[in-house]
Amino acid sequence: MTRRPTPPLIxxxxxxxxxxxxxxxxxxxxxxxxxLKAVADPARLQLLGLIRAAGEACTCDLxxxxxxxxxxxxxxxKVLTAAGLVHREQRGQWAWFRADEExxxxxxxxxR
Amino acid sequence: MTRRPTPPLIxxxxxxxxxxxxxxxxxxxxxxxxxLKAVADPARLQLLGLIRAAGEACTCDLxxxxxxxxxxxxxxxKVLTAAGLVHREQRGQWAWFRADEExxxxxxxxxR
DNA sequence: ACGGTGTATTGACTGCTGTCAATATACCGC
DNA sequence: GCGGTATATTGACAGCAGTCAATACACCGT
Numbered sequence: 001m002t003r004r005p006t007p008p009l010i011x012x013x014x015x016x017x018x019x020x021x022x023x024x025x026x027x028x029x030x031x032x033x034x035x036l037k038a039v040a041d042p043a044r045l046q047l048l049g050l051i052r053a054a055g056e057a058c059t060c061d062l063x064x065x066x067x068x069x070x071x072x073x074x075x076x077x078k079v080l081t082a083a084g085l086v087h088r089e090q091r092g093q094w095a096w097f098r099a100d101e102e103x104x105x106x107x108x109x110x111x112r
Numbered sequence: 113m114t115r116r117p118t119p120p121l122i123x124x125x126x127x128x129x130x131x132x133x134x135x136x137x138x139x140x141x142x143x144x145x146x147x148l149k150a151v152a153d154p155a156r157l158q159l160l161g162l163i164r165a166a167g168e169a170c171t172c173d174l175x176x177x178x179x180x181x182x183x184x185x186x187x188x189x190k191v192l193t194a195a196g197l198v199h200r201e202q203r204g205q206w207a208w209f210r211a212d213e214e215x216x217x218x219x220x221x222x223x224r
Numbered sequence: 225a226c227g228g229t230g231t232a233t234t235g236a237c238t239g240c241t242g243t244c245a246a247t248a249t250a251c252c253g254c
Numbered sequence: 255g256c257g258g259t260a261t262a263t264t265g266a267c268a269g270c271a272g273t274c275a276a277t278a279c280a281c282c283g284t
Contacts, residue, residue, distance in 0.1 A: 020216065023161040023177065029154035036152035041242080042141035045148075049135040059261065065135065069244055074262055076242090093251045093260045104132065108223030111216045153272080171231065181274055186232055188272090205230050205281045 009084050010035055012106040019110040035107060038083035043068055044076050048099060051086060056098040058091075121196045122147055124218040131222040147219060150195035155180055156188050160211060163198060168210040170203075 010031045016024060024032065038044065046066045051057045063073045077097060080086045085104065086097045122143045128136060136144065150156065158178045163169045175185045189209060192198045197216065198209045 020157070020160050020164055020211075022165045024158050026154070026158070026179075029157040029161075033152055033154040033157055036148060036157075037241095040145055040148035040152040042138065042145040043242085045132070045141040045145055046136050046138070048132050049141075052132055053134045060259095067138075068242090070261075071245080071263080072243055078262085090250095090261095095261060099132075104223045108220040111220030149271095155272085172229095180272095182231075183233080183275080184273055190232085202231095202280095207231060 012103070012110065016110055019112055021112075032110065035083050035085075038079050038085060039107070041076070041079075043072070044080055047073070047076055047080065048085065048104075051097050052099045056096050058094045058096050060094065062097075124215070124222065128222055131224055133224075144222065147195050147197075150191050150197060151219070153188070153191075155184070156192055159185070159188055159192065160197065160216075163209050164211045168208050170206045170208050172206065174209075 012032065012035060015028045015031045039048070043066050047062055050062055050065055054061070059070075059073065059077065062077070063070050066073060068076075077086065077088070077095075081088050081097075084100060085107075086099050089096045089098075124144065124147060127140045127143045151160070155178050159174055162174055162177055166173070171182075171185065171189065174189075175182050178185060180188075189198070189200070189207075193200050193209075196212055197219075198211050201208045201210075
Protein backbone atom coordinates (compact mmCIF):
# COMPACT_ATOMS: atom_id res chain seq x y z
CA MET A 1 0.00 0.00 0.00
CA THR A 2 1.25 3.48 -0.78
CA ARG A 3 1.78 5.63 2.26
CA ARG A 4 -1.12 7.88 3.03
CA PRO A 5 -0.13 11.62 3.12
CA THR A 6 -0.67 11.62 6.89
CA PRO A 7 -4.18 12.32 8.14
CA PRO A 8 -4.51 16.10 8.22
CA LEU A 9 -5.65 16.71 11.78
CA ILE A 10 -7.69 19.86 11.97
CA UNK A 11 -6.74 22.57 14.42
CA UNK A 12 -10.01 23.96 15.65
CA UNK A 13 -8.76 27.14 17.30
CA UNK A 14 -6.73 27.91 14.18
CA UNK A 15 -9.47 27.21 11.67
CA UNK A 16 -12.27 28.92 13.61
CA UNK A 17 -10.64 31.29 16.10
CA UNK A 18 -13.82 33.23 16.75
CA UNK A 19 -16.11 30.22 16.73
CA UNK A 20 -19.56 30.97 15.46
CA UNK A 21 -19.38 34.60 16.49
CA UNK A 22 -18.34 35.58 13.02
CA UNK A 23 -18.97 34.02 9.60
CA UNK A 24 -16.87 31.06 8.49
CA UNK A 25 -15.48 30.69 5.01
CA UNK A 26 -16.17 27.56 3.04
CA UNK A 27 -13.05 25.70 4.11
CA UNK A 28 -13.25 26.55 7.79
CA UNK A 29 -16.88 25.46 7.85
CA UNK A 30 -16.00 22.20 6.18
CA UNK A 31 -13.20 21.51 8.64
CA UNK A 32 -15.26 22.32 11.68
CA UNK A 33 -18.14 20.24 10.34
CA UNK A 34 -15.87 17.25 9.89
CA UNK A 35 -15.04 17.27 13.59
CA LEU A 36 -18.65 17.85 14.61
CA LYS A 37 -19.79 14.99 12.42
CA ALA A 38 -17.55 12.70 14.43
CA VAL A 39 -19.44 13.69 17.54
CA ALA A 40 -22.93 13.84 16.05
CA ASP A 41 -23.73 10.16 16.50
CA PRO A 42 -25.42 8.49 19.47
CA ALA A 43 -23.00 5.57 19.66
CA ARG A 44 -19.96 7.83 19.53
CA LEU A 45 -21.39 10.13 22.18
CA GLN A 46 -21.92 7.14 24.43
CA LEU A 47 -18.38 5.98 23.77
CA LEU A 48 -17.00 9.42 24.61
CA GLY A 49 -19.00 9.49 27.82
CA LEU A 50 -17.80 6.05 28.84
CA ILE A 51 -14.17 6.77 28.02
CA ARG A 52 -14.20 10.13 29.76
CA ALA A 53 -15.95 8.86 32.86
CA ALA A 54 -13.44 6.03 33.21
CA GLY A 55 -10.41 8.18 32.46
CA GLU A 56 -9.37 5.57 29.98
CA ALA A 57 -11.09 2.49 28.62
CA CYS A 58 -10.32 -0.63 26.66
CA THR A 59 -12.47 -1.67 23.71
CA CYS A 60 -13.63 -4.79 25.48
CA ASP A 61 -15.25 -2.65 28.17
CA LEU A 62 -17.04 -0.48 25.61
CA UNK A 63 -18.72 -3.03 23.36
CA UNK A 64 -21.18 -4.18 26.02
CA UNK A 65 -22.59 -0.83 27.21
CA UNK A 66 -23.30 0.56 23.77
CA UNK A 67 -24.95 -2.65 22.59
CA UNK A 68 -23.36 -2.82 19.17
CA UNK A 69 -21.25 -5.43 17.44
CA UNK A 70 -17.49 -5.43 17.92
CA UNK A 71 -16.72 -4.32 14.35
CA UNK A 72 -19.15 -1.45 14.63
CA UNK A 73 -17.64 -0.24 17.89
CA UNK A 74 -14.19 -0.54 16.35
CA UNK A 75 -15.40 1.58 13.45
CA UNK A 76 -16.77 4.30 15.73
CA UNK A 77 -13.57 4.40 17.76
CA LYS A 78 -11.65 4.82 14.54
CA VAL A 79 -13.81 7.79 13.57
CA LEU A 80 -13.29 9.40 16.98
CA THR A 81 -9.56 8.80 16.73
CA ALA A 82 -9.35 10.23 13.22
CA ALA A 83 -11.09 13.36 14.48
CA GLY A 84 -8.52 13.64 17.25
CA LEU A 85 -11.16 13.39 19.95
CA VAL A 86 -9.69 10.28 21.51
CA HIS A 87 -6.22 8.77 21.48
CA ARG A 88 -5.46 5.11 21.04
CA GLU A 89 -2.76 3.21 22.84
CA GLN A 90 -2.00 -0.43 22.26
CA ARG A 91 -1.21 -2.46 25.38
CA GLY A 92 -0.52 -6.05 24.51
CA GLN A 93 -3.60 -7.32 22.77
CA TRP A 94 -5.80 -4.59 24.18
CA ALA A 95 -6.51 -1.18 22.72
CA TRP A 96 -6.92 1.59 25.28
CA PHE A 97 -8.54 4.91 24.59
CA ARG A 98 -8.56 8.21 26.40
CA ALA A 99 -10.30 11.45 25.50
CA ASP A 100 -8.44 14.53 24.33
CA GLU A 101 -9.77 17.00 26.86
CA GLU A 102 -8.23 20.03 25.18
CA UNK A 103 -9.83 19.19 21.89
CA UNK A 104 -13.22 18.72 23.50
CA UNK A 105 -12.81 22.07 25.21
CA UNK A 106 -11.89 23.70 21.91
CA UNK A 107 -14.96 22.19 20.34
CA UNK A 108 -17.20 23.46 23.11
CA UNK A 109 -15.61 26.87 22.83
CA UNK A 110 -16.86 27.18 19.26
CA UNK A 111 -20.41 27.69 20.52
CA ARG A 112 -19.46 30.24 23.11
CA MET B 113 -53.38 17.90 6.64
CA THR B 114 -53.59 16.33 10.08
CA ARG B 115 -51.95 18.36 12.76
CA ARG B 116 -48.50 17.20 13.69
CA PRO B 117 -48.08 16.40 17.43
CA THR B 118 -45.83 19.44 17.86
CA PRO B 119 -42.12 18.95 17.24
CA PRO B 120 -40.63 17.67 20.49
CA LEU B 121 -37.90 20.22 21.16
CA ILE B 122 -35.07 18.65 23.09
CA UNK B 123 -33.91 20.24 26.34
CA UNK B 124 -30.16 19.79 26.34
CA UNK B 125 -29.44 20.62 29.97
CA UNK B 126 -32.24 18.27 31.00
CA UNK B 127 -31.25 15.38 28.77
CA UNK B 128 -27.51 15.60 29.39
CA UNK B 129 -27.02 17.57 32.60
CA UNK B 130 -23.42 16.45 33.04
CA UNK B 131 -22.50 16.67 29.39
CA UNK B 132 -19.92 14.15 28.34
CA UNK B 133 -18.41 13.94 31.80
CA UNK B 134 -20.47 10.88 32.54
CA UNK B 135 -21.96 8.16 30.31
CA UNK B 136 -25.18 8.85 28.44
CA UNK B 137 -27.98 6.35 28.12
CA UNK B 138 -29.29 5.41 24.73
CA UNK B 139 -32.07 7.99 24.63
CA UNK B 140 -30.00 10.91 25.91
CA UNK B 141 -27.29 10.11 23.37
CA UNK B 142 -29.85 9.99 20.58
CA UNK B 143 -31.35 13.32 21.61
CA UNK B 144 -28.02 15.07 21.93
CA UNK B 145 -26.88 13.62 18.62
CA UNK B 146 -29.98 14.95 16.89
CA UNK B 147 -29.04 18.50 17.89
CA LEU B 148 -25.40 18.01 17.01
CA LYS B 149 -26.34 16.63 13.60
CA ALA B 150 -28.10 19.91 12.91
CA VAL B 151 -24.83 21.71 13.46
CA ALA B 152 -22.50 19.19 11.81
CA ASP B 153 -22.86 20.54 8.29
CA PRO B 154 -20.70 23.16 6.58
CA ALA B 155 -23.59 25.09 5.09
CA ARG B 156 -25.45 25.24 8.39
CA LEU B 157 -22.32 26.35 10.23
CA GLN B 158 -21.90 29.15 7.73
CA LEU B 159 -25.53 30.13 8.14
CA LEU B 160 -25.19 30.18 11.92
CA GLY B 161 -22.09 32.34 11.66
CA LEU B 162 -23.78 34.77 9.31
CA ILE B 163 -26.94 35.03 11.37
CA ARG B 164 -25.05 35.45 14.62
CA ALA B 165 -22.66 38.03 13.24
CA ALA B 166 -25.53 40.09 11.89
CA GLY B 167 -27.69 39.73 14.98
CA GLU B 168 -30.50 38.74 12.72
CA ALA B 169 -30.67 37.98 9.02
CA CYS B 170 -33.19 37.52 6.27
CA THR B 171 -33.02 34.54 3.94
CA CYS B 172 -32.31 36.74 0.96
CA ASP B 173 -29.06 37.88 2.59
CA LEU B 174 -27.97 34.33 3.29
CA UNK B 175 -28.38 32.60 -0.06
CA UNK B 176 -25.56 34.51 -1.69
CA UNK B 177 -22.74 34.01 0.85
CA UNK B 178 -23.19 30.25 1.20
CA UNK B 179 -23.38 29.74 -2.56
CA UNK B 180 -26.26 27.28 -2.59
CA UNK B 181 -29.63 27.32 -4.26
CA UNK B 182 -32.55 28.99 -2.55
CA UNK B 183 -34.41 25.72 -1.84
CA UNK B 184 -31.32 24.22 -0.28
CA UNK B 185 -30.77 27.21 1.99
CA UNK B 186 -34.42 27.08 2.95
CA UNK B 187 -33.97 23.43 3.82
CA UNK B 188 -30.95 24.10 6.03
CA UNK B 189 -32.71 26.92 7.82
CA LYS B 190 -35.58 24.58 8.50
CA VAL B 191 -33.22 22.03 10.03
CA LEU B 192 -31.64 24.69 12.25
CA THR B 193 -35.06 25.90 13.30
CA ALA B 194 -36.31 22.40 14.08
CA ALA B 195 -33.26 21.89 16.30
CA GLY B 196 -34.12 25.11 18.12
CA LEU B 197 -30.81 26.70 17.20
CA VAL B 198 -32.39 29.60 15.34
CA HIS B 199 -35.80 31.21 15.49
CA ARG B 200 -37.83 32.28 12.52
CA GLU B 201 -39.94 35.40 12.30
CA GLN B 202 -42.02 36.34 9.31
CA ARG B 203 -41.99 40.02 8.38
CA GLY B 204 -44.12 40.65 5.38
CA GLN B 205 -42.72 38.52 2.64
CA TRP B 206 -39.36 38.15 4.32
CA ALA B 207 -38.28 35.50 6.78
CA TRP B 208 -35.91 36.70 9.48
CA PHE B 209 -33.76 34.46 11.61
CA ARG B 210 -31.88 34.97 14.81
CA ALA B 211 -29.75 32.53 16.78
CA ASP B 212 -30.81 31.10 20.12
CA GLU B 213 -27.77 32.09 22.15
CA GLU B 214 -28.80 30.11 25.20
CA UNK B 215 -29.18 26.94 23.23
CA UNK B 216 -25.79 27.41 21.61
CA UNK B 217 -24.28 27.95 25.04
CA UNK B 218 -25.95 24.79 26.33
CA UNK B 219 -24.56 22.88 23.40
CA UNK B 220 -21.06 24.16 24.01
CA UNK B 221 -21.37 23.33 27.67
CA UNK B 222 -21.79 19.64 26.80
CA UNK B 223 -18.10 19.43 25.92
CA ARG B 224 -16.92 21.19 29.03
C1' DA C 225 -57.43 41.58 -9.45
C1' DC C 226 -52.76 41.09 -11.07
C1' DG C 227 -47.95 40.68 -11.69
C1' DG C 228 -43.79 40.45 -9.11
C1' DT C 229 -40.94 38.93 -5.49
C1' DG C 230 -39.45 36.16 -1.49
C1' DT C 231 -39.86 31.72 0.53
C1' DA C 232 -41.41 26.85 1.11
C1' DT C 233 -42.47 22.25 -0.69
C1' DT C 234 -42.13 18.35 -3.82
C1' DG C 235 -39.80 14.95 -6.39
C1' DA C 236 -35.80 12.85 -7.90
C1' DC C 237 -31.12 11.63 -7.67
C1' DT C 238 -26.54 10.76 -5.66
C1' DG C 239 -23.42 9.90 -2.26
C1' DC C 240 -22.46 8.97 2.34
C1' DT C 241 -23.06 6.45 6.87
C1' DG C 242 -24.17 3.00 10.30
C1' DT C 243 -24.58 -1.71 10.75
C1' DC C 244 -23.39 -6.62 10.72
C1' DA C 245 -21.32 -11.29 9.27
C1' DA C 246 -17.28 -13.09 7.76
C1' DT C 247 -12.59 -12.86 7.69
C1' DA C 248 -7.98 -11.28 8.66
C1' DT C 249 -4.47 -9.68 11.77
C1' DA C 250 -1.91 -9.17 16.09
C1' DC C 251 -0.64 -10.62 20.49
C1' DC C 252 -0.32 -13.76 24.37
C1' DG C 253 0.47 -18.02 27.25
C1' DC C 254 1.66 -22.59 26.98
C1' DG D 255 4.57 -23.35 16.93
C1' DC D 256 -0.37 -23.50 18.42
C1' DG D 257 -4.77 -22.41 20.15
C1' DG D 258 -7.14 -18.67 22.11
C1' DT D 259 -8.41 -14.02 22.59
C1' DA D 260 -8.75 -9.00 21.33
C1' DT D 261 -9.11 -5.97 17.66
C1' DA D 262 -9.22 -4.41 12.77
C1' DT D 263 -10.61 -4.84 7.94
C1' DT D 264 -13.55 -6.20 4.14
C1' DG D 265 -17.78 -6.59 1.73
C1' DA D 266 -22.49 -5.89 1.41
C1' DC D 267 -26.66 -3.63 2.35
C1' DA D 268 -30.36 -0.36 3.91
C1' DG D 269 -31.39 4.07 5.13
C1' DC D 270 -30.51 8.80 5.36
C1' DA D 271 -28.95 13.48 3.96
C1' DG D 272 -27.62 17.20 0.77
C1' DT D 273 -28.57 19.07 -3.54
C1' DC D 274 -31.19 21.11 -7.39
C1' DA D 275 -35.08 22.07 -10.85
C1' DA D 276 -39.71 22.67 -10.94
C1' DT D 277 -43.56 24.08 -8.70
C1' DA D 278 -46.56 25.99 -5.19
C1' DC D 279 -47.58 29.37 -1.80
C1' DA D 280 -47.70 33.99 0.54
C1' DC D 281 -47.31 38.71 0.61
C1' DC D 282 -46.92 43.24 -1.44
C1' DG D 283 -47.56 47.38 -4.44
C1' DT D 284 -50.08 49.13 -8.09
